[in-house]
Amino acid sequence: MKTPARVLADQVNQIQKSGRFSPRSASLPTWCPGCGYFGIHQGLNDCISSLGIPLTQIVTVSGIGCAGRYPFFSKTYGLHTVHGRALPAATGVKLGNPNLTVFAVGGDGDGLAIGGGHLPHIARRNIDVNYLLFDNSIYGLTKGQPSPSSPMGTKTKASPYGTIDKPLNATLMALAYGASFVARLFAGDPKGITEALIEGIRNPGFSIFHIYTTCVTFDKNFKTWAHLKKWTHALPQDYDPTDLGRAFNEVLKDDFSLGVIFKRDA
Amino acid sequence: MPEVDFTVEVCGMAGDGTIAAGGLINEAMSHGGFSVLGFDSYPAEIRGFGRCVTNSRIGSNEIVALGEKTHALISLNDEQSRSRTPSLAEHSLVFFDSNPPAYVPEDNSLLSVLPPGAQVFGIPFGALAVGASGASRGRNLTALGGFAAVTGVDPNLFRKVIRDKFKAKGDRVVDINVKSFDAGYEYALEKFSDRLKSIFSKIETDHDPKKVMLSGNQAIGMAAIDAGLKLYFGYPITPATPIMEYLAKYLPERGGRVVQMEDEISSIGAVLGSFYAGTRSMTATSGPGFALMTELITHGVMAEIPAVILDAQRGGPATGLPTKTEQSDLHAAVFGGPGDSARIVIAPTDVEECYHFVIRSFQLAEKYQTPVIVLTDFFLDNRVENRPLIRAMEGQAASWNVFPDEAFKDHYQRYADTPSGISPRALPGMEGFNFTATGLEHTEKGSPDYSPENHAKMSEKRHRKLRYALKDLEKPAEFFASDHLDVGVIGWGSTFGSVLEAVEKSRKNGFKVGALKVTSIFPYHSETIGAFMAKSKRVLVPELNYEGQLANLIAHLDSKPVDRLNFVTGTPIPPSAIQSRIEELLGVLA
Amino acid sequence: MSMKRFVIIGNGPAANHAAKALRENSSESRITIFSKDPFRSYRAHLLPDFIAGLIKEEDLYNSSYAHYNEMDINLRLGQRVVSVDFSKRNVILDHKEVVPFDGLIVATGGKPRLPEQFQLFQDIMLTLKTPLDARMWVEKLSNVDSVLIIGGDLTSLSLTKALLKLHKRVKFILNDDAFWPVPLNEEIYRAVTGRLEQRGVEIVHCRRIRRITQLEENLLEVETDREILETGVLGAFFGLVPDVGFLARTGLDIDRGILVDEFLKTRFANVYAAGDCAQVYHPALRDYWVSIGHENATALGRIAALNLAGSHFEVQVKPESILEVGGVKINTSWWTEF
Numbered sequence A: 001m002k003t004p005a006r007v008l009a010d011q012v013n014q015i016q017k018s019g020r021f022s023p024r025s026a027s028l029p030t031w032c033p034g035c036g037y038f039g040i041h042q043g044l045n046d047c048i049s050s051l052g053i054p055l056t057q058i059v060t061v062s063g064i065g066c067a068g069r070y071p072f073f074s075k076t077y078g079l080h081t082v083h084g085r086a087l088p089a090a091t092g093v094k095l096g097n098p099n100l101t102v103f104a105v106g107g108d109g110d111g112l113a114i115g116g117g118h119l120p121h122i123a124r125r126n127i128d129v130n131y132l133l134f135d136n137s138i139y140g141l142t143k144g145q146p147s148p149s150s151p152m153g154t155k156t157k158a159s160p161y162g163t164i165d166k167p168l169n170a171t172l173m174a175l176a177y178g179a180s181f182v183a184r185l186f187a188g189d190p191k192g193i194t195e196a197l198i199e200g201i202r203n204p205g206f207s208i209f210h211i212y213t214t215c216v217t218f219d220k221n222f223k224t225w226a227h228l229k230k231w232t233h234a235l236p237q238d239y240d241p242t243d244l245g246r247a248f249n250e251v252l253k254d255d256f257s258l259g260v261i262f263k264r265d266a
Numbered sequence B: 001m002p003e004v005d006f007t008v009e010v011c012g013m014a015g016d017g018t019i020a021a022g023g024l025i026n027e028a029m030s031h032g033g034f035s036v037l038g039f040d041s042y043p044a045e046i047r048g049f050g051r052c053v054t055n056s057r058i059g060s061n062e063i064v065a066l067g068e069k070t071h072a073l074i075s076l077n078d079e080q081s082r083s084r085t086p087s088l089a090e091h092s093l094v095f096f097d098s099n100p101p102a103y104v105p106e107d108n109s110l111l112s113v114l115p116p117g118a119q120v121f122g123i124p125f126g127a128l129a130v131g132a133s134g135a136s137r138g139r140n141l142t143a144l145g146g147f148a149a150v151t152g153v154d155p156n157l158f159r160k161v162i163r164d165k166f167k168a169k170g171d172r173v174v175d176i177n178v179k180s181f182d183a184g185y186e187y188a189l190e191k192f193s194d195r196l197k198s199i200f201s202k203i204e205t206d207h208d209p210k211k212v213m214l215s216g217n218q219a220i221g222m223a224a225i226d227a228g229l230k231l232y233f234g235y236p237i238t239p240a241t242p243i244m245e246y247l248a249k250y251l252p253e254r255g256g257r258v259v260q261m262e263d264e265i266s267s268i269g270a271v272l273g274s275f276y277a278g279t280r281s282m283t284a285t286s287g288p289g290f291a292l293m294t295e296l297i298t299h300g301v302m303a304e305i306p307a308v309i310l311d312a313q314r315g316g317p318a319t320g321l322p323t324k325t326e327q328s329d330l331h332a333a334v335f336g337g338p339g340d341s342a343r344i345v346i347a348p349t350d351v352e353e354c355y356h357f358v359i360r361s362f363q364l365a366e367k368y369q370t371p372v373i374v375l376t377d378f379f380l381d382n383r384v385e386n387r388p389l390i391r392a393m394e395g396q397a398a399s400w401n402v403f404p405d406e407a408f409k410d411h412y413q414r415y416a417d418t419p420s421g422i423s424p425r426a427l428p429g430m431e432g433f434n435f436t437a438t439g440l441e442h443t444e445k446g447s448p449d450y451s452p453e454n455h456a457k458m459s460e461k462r463h464r465k466l467r468y469a470l471k472d473l474e475k476p477a478e479f480f481a482s483d484h485l486d487v488g489v490i491g492w493g494s495t496f497g498s499v500l501e502a503v504e505k506s507r508k509n510g511f512k513v514g515a516l517k518v519t520s521i522f523p524y525h526s527e528t529i530g531a532f533m534a535k536s537k538r539v540l541v542p543e544l545n546y547e548g549q550l551a552n553l554i555a556h557l558d559s560k561p562v563d564r565l566n567f568v569t570g571t572p573i574p575p576s577a578i579q580s581r582i583e584e585l586l587g588v589l590a
Numbered sequence C: 001m002s003m004k005r006f007v008i009i010g011n012g013p014a015a016n017h018a019a020k021a022l023r024e025n026s027s028e029s030r031i032t033i034f035s036k037d038p039f040r041s042y043r044a045h046l047l048p049d050f051i052a053g054l055i056k057e058e059d060l061y062n063s064s065y066a067h068y069n070e071m072d073i074n075l076r077l078g079q080r081v082v083s084v085d086f087s088k089r090n091v092i093l094d095h096k097e098v099v100p101f102d103g104l105i106v107a108t109g110g111k112p113r114l115p116e117q118f119q120l121f122q123d124i125m126l127t128l129k130t131p132l133d134a135r136m137w138v139e140k141l142s143n144v145d146s147v148l149i150i151g152g153d154l155t156s157l158s159l160t161k162a163l164l165k166l167h168k169r170v171k172f173i174l175n176d177d178a179f180w181p182v183p184l185n186e187e188i189y190r191a192v193t194g195r196l197e198q199r200g201v202e203i204v205h206c207r208r209i210r211r212i213t214q215l216e217e218n219l220l221e222v223e224t225d226r227e228i229l230e231t232g233v234l235g236a237f238f239g240l241v242p243d244v245g246f247l248a249r250t251g252l253d254i255d256r257g258i259l260v261d262e263f264l265k266t267r268f269a270n271v272y273a274a275g276d277c278a279q280v281y282h283p284a285l286r287d288y289w290v291s292i293g294h295e296n297a298t299a300l301g302r303i304a305a306l307n308l309a310g311s312h313f314e315v316q317v318k319p320e321s322i323l324e325v326g327g328v329k330i331n332t333s334w335w336t337e338f
Ligand SMILES: Cc1cc2nc3c(=O)[nH]c(=O)nc-3n(C[C@H](O)[C@H](O)[C@H](O)COP(=O)(O)OP(=O)(O)OC[C@H]3O[C@@H](n4cnc5c(N)ncnc54)[C@H](O)[C@@H]3O)c2cc1C
Pocket: C009, C010, C011, C012, C013, C014, C015, C034, C035, C036, C037, C044, C045, C046, C047, C048, C079, C080, C081, C082, C107, C108, C109, C110, C128, C129, C130, C155, C158, C243, C246, C274, C275, C276, C277, C292, C293, C294, C295, C297, C333, C334, C335, C336
């Protein structure tokens, strides 16, 4: 005979097996200890858990990079594509089965360099994909080359005399591309990430989460934990994310204010 | 019964109604029970300017290749038609406007460059059209009237197809167009009463009502729809664009959608994404776009995700010759991309096969979890044929995916190493089968693993699967089979029709020649092909490319060298060129 | 200097010999032949044999298309010249094409003559000039067994031979102004009628024809001042007249034919005429004569071409071989044994 406790335990067991409460996969992330991506992982997992979306109904799509490894560390369905192509693949997944919740994840090289041409188009098509852009301003996986968001003067082995190109601002680009939901976040604030994701998932179109993060291994100068913690701060109290003009102004004058920058009125 | 094998060209400037006139000829002759193969050429990139030419080969027997010599030229613009004269047959009939709006200097006139035996039929196209309809726009129909009268086509065939074509535009439009046709018809009957021919009138053919006039592109579009296509992702490129345009028109009514992507990379990316999610999708492109797709195609190979990619080949390399035909993407289709990335490549040889192969490509892609590349080319895509076309049977839209057994729930191995190499594939949404598809080398479970044993094992599994796929791939078809051949000709793609015609003619000349049609390009039936090569004293592979790409692929199957016939003219290989090469080889044998 | 453009109007013996001579003497030039007829150059004298079924149509034609290609002559068949602009030096075609020329030879030959009184009946009277006409005869003759010939010229005599071979009943109304190009004097009249009757041809004597009625498709009724005749088909044979009407308003001198000097030159520089269409000046006679017949045509064609190419040949015709028929001076190389 089954005791109520036993029934409950069975149910919990079942639910756990289904992965509903623990999106973390059995394999531990292979990221370097201290990598900012752990914070993002936590933020996204908490969002999935708290919304209770069945893991079988989620597809996490990625390209290549340290960030691109993400699907292996999640119990959702995963589609680990090639460098730069997470967004087109995510488009296909979402249109192929609109019942699925689709996340796309990837680094700044993946999303702003090789795959940079896809961002405007998924935004203008307003495909219901939630895109987490892990912006550490460095190529992590290939061991520390400058990325499109590296500040001028970035010195790496590939740029020993410092870079001379101006960095891209992904939040500003997303606004300009007409993304219907734009948030700027920080890997050191998983709670903030979770909150923004919960809000962004509700947006029936394309949502981009531009997440400042750190590469502890290859960036000792710019987006370090210390710097990011010092530089980032909340958006102004009276900030209205439905005002696109204001959003542009905010992003133009402040690189480090965090929160939901823009959401299109329903 | 006398045989008809007659080629007619219509030539004009964009805006002259050239393509419409050519289309009406095809339809009318098809209704008359003739076999028709038509091919239009016009400047695809710049509409509104330039020369349009339609070529229709009309036969009482089955027509499999384009006409080489033009028996009738209908000129809607004489200056443009001057370019057509080199292909005129002896005693060809030339129909032209005998009352153009202005005087024409000799150096621009068509008649000044005709061969001496040409038979000219001057008909005041424009003036008659004005008389019949009040406007000169119907002059293309007046021209058809003249053509019908002189060649002995039953005018009711034309009247019927004109009605069909214009009925959507209302009775008045139908009426003035029929009147324009009749004006030309009656004028020519009377004016050329002593020069009328009965080329088409005395022929009795069995009209097959199931025959439909279709282009390769239309057949491809229809097949995709019949296969239950839900999503088409593409980027415009000649000559694949009409497929996108066809689907854009007809897919929505089936609940599907065409998404014009930002490039070919995103197109194949989205195709993979949607197949990953369990939905049939496809993309069509041409060489340059195909090149961009190759990385993701190999991703489909590695991650074992189905995809259907149609490569409508054009002249290459690079931007090459966008509006010309070539078969030079075979290497790219079979080998393009990083690594040992074998995938399925099939190539239809005619419009009917375009239809069946596209349906088949979805099934193969699903069953073998791999990208399937359908190789067509400009000529095949754009030519029209009236063949009896069997539309899809029930179940063509049903998935061929091999799903995992419920028993594997919760300990599912996405890339399980099975005897066939096919690992049952779960789809997102299925409870207990979560996995990550990856383009990294991976274990059976799907975890990245670069160990030598694992890579060896998984490479073997993927290739085993492809070898296994051979049983579902169409075998090479032998024509005029016999135990020994002096020359065995191997053809593929749009070129095969020319091969068949050439071989048939050589046989009529008494030579021991046979043909092998290869439609499964990769994997290919090496035993069948090898046996054919072995029993042929000489093996000839005619192709529309410089490098002999199919020849390169199969040359190793026999010890003697393969003879090649390579054309890079941007136009279909004329059967006569193949025939003379065959007979040249026979001369060497003798 | 740019390549010279020579245009020849006509595709009969005069034209073809002219073209050949031009090509031989001017390898660089561009030579174009126009013919309003849609068929190749043919041997007119074989037309009766064709009608009689003695030869095939193909045997009528005397040169292949390849021949023109070899000689680099642009042969343009079925294309009628409707005018010539001698000031702009252009030939104008029926289909509104304008062809410039540096030198021109008119060799348009003759066309069957129909006296005014018969012009109303033009479409029911058969003539014989071209293979097309011959085909009409063949078609007609397959449905009728009697033929009435009005006029009577050399052509009609050759045709009659063919008709008799086909066992047709032939009646003849010999018209005295018709025996073109030979004057029908008593002597010839008697000789011809005698020969005809001997072969079974019925000679109908009458002064004039009153009426022609079409009773059925293949039955005509002809009423003369003396009797009413029935016949299956009616032929009109009144000789050939120069086919130059289209040049009437161009400024050329035209009498019956195109007037040319003894060098075959017209009044326009580098414009010549030859063959049946020409009327040639004879310095000794101080008058013009009309040329008729194959031999004449070839000879004149050649001379015209040579002179156009820069020579200075004079046409040599003995005055005594020039006849006068109905006020027209004629030289003919055409004699038919009947
Ligand atoms: C039935 C028949 C039998 C004959 N038998 C004999 C015979 O036995 N012996 C003999 O010596 N002669 C014979 N003749 C006459 C002989 O054929 C002619 O004298 C000879 O052909 C004249 O040659 P030609 O080149 O001057 O003109 P043709 O041969 O009359 O040629 C004239 C050419 O000019 C072309 N033409 C005319 N007008 C135009 C235009 N506006 N535009 C373009 N082209 C034009 C015509 O198409 C034709 O090609 C016969 C004629 C006939 C009809």
